Amino acid sequence: MSLAAIASKVGAGEPLSLADGLALFQHPNLVEVGALANQVRERLHGSRTYFNRNLHINPTNVCVSACKLCSFSRRSAHDAGAFVLGIDEAVGKLRARLAAGDRVTEVHIVGGLHDGLPFAYFTGLLLALKAVAPGIAIKAFSAVEIFFFHRLYGMSIEEVLRRLQSAGLDSLPGGGAEILSPRVRKAICPNKCEADEWLEVHRTAHRLGMKSNCTMLFGTVETLAERAEHLLRLRDLQAETGGFLAFIPLPFHPENNALGDKRVPTAAESLRTLAVARLLLDNVPHIKAYWVSLGLATAQTGLWFGADDFDGTVSEEKIYHQAGAQTPQALAPGEIARIIRAAGRIPVERDTFYGLASPVAGEEAV
């Protein structure tokens, strides 16, 4: 399939095929692929580029999954560096941000699969955070964690989600998707939930009225065809439920884990992945250039390669930094806005659900 033929389909609003996706991943000219993705990005969002004020909390790094791709986890609570955050400690992080005058609108929570914690720890954590800031949105627990809770606590996926929702859960993050292929999952994360199970968690969450994000970890052992298939599986679920808000491609970082002989995907590979995602995922509203994982320069450039979201202020990101990420631990809102403006884009501060959180000072109306 030629790029011109693909461009014609994109222009007509026709969904792209697996063969189209593969052709885009293999096309020798990154600039042309980027330009095509940018057309779609600008058709959907103009120059608007979203970010939010968020706080990352990792309740524990103790994890029974022992994935080869992970630099964050500890197998046992007794291992060096293992931690479980007390609920007061977690709430303290939010209180500190609020006390400093930071208008945080979202708490993002992901952690290890700890088999020694009661379910009440997680509902208690949500309730305590909401008690401190009732208006804050809590985006918590990847589908892998939800599926683990279902197995560990003997509840259906729906029951797990309903109970967490009652305690304050608003949406799900997109982590743990890795590559939705049995072959790849067996190679890099054999103890995590299966691809179909990951999708089923999101399907159930969407049915309960929750929104979620979706991701793809690329650069481990997957083929380009498996990347394209992954994107189409996400598109199929989105066609069914409409519950995904954003797609976030995550380049693999190889340091401090059992896949350390792999290289970090290049900036060109990351930009191409953003672009191909924008073109294949025509029904997912937002594509995120997650600055923590891409690096600031690549993420900024990604705003011209299909991405319309830069993620948020973050603070205390641990998972990527333990895998060798060189990015800062946090960015101030003004710094994010400056980076977005320097890219010739318009910064828009959003809430979790892409409502306008507040206008950016001095910014034109959008």
Next chain:
Amino acid sequence: MSPTANADIFGPGREALALARAAFGGRGFFVSARALPADFVRAPYTFGEPEAARRDRLAALTVVNHPIVPTPVGEPQGLDTIAFFAAGRSAFPAAHIVVDLELLGHKLGQLCLSFGADAIVGMIVDQRALRLGERAGSNELTRDEAAQLLRASGFEPCEGLPEGRGP
């Protein structure tokens, strides 16, 4: 307002990539050097400076037979950097436009290979240590990695610059 604000990066990018690939018959080059070779010429650029100032500075570089190394003053910005590389290629279609890996890093550096650069210079070694601890920020590349960066950007990788170096 930055020089890239509201700019279409793809028009200049398309032209720069085509010129870079044509300049040396599709070949791209990697040069192993701890310090920049003496005959390479730095072309400084500053984030946020007016586009006209950049054009004038490039036009003043009359040393077209020497490899030109776009050099950020301060922290390099992504779009700003690729815009300057594209402008450099446009100004000097037949010269070597070189990425300094030590200044730009290998990720942003490779991106410049899609926006006008045809060569990279830096510590290119047979084997490198993992980027851990004090070496976390190291920009060393192995020869295979350097060749792969060039190949992934559509160049046929070659070690060292060809004799004569310029057009």
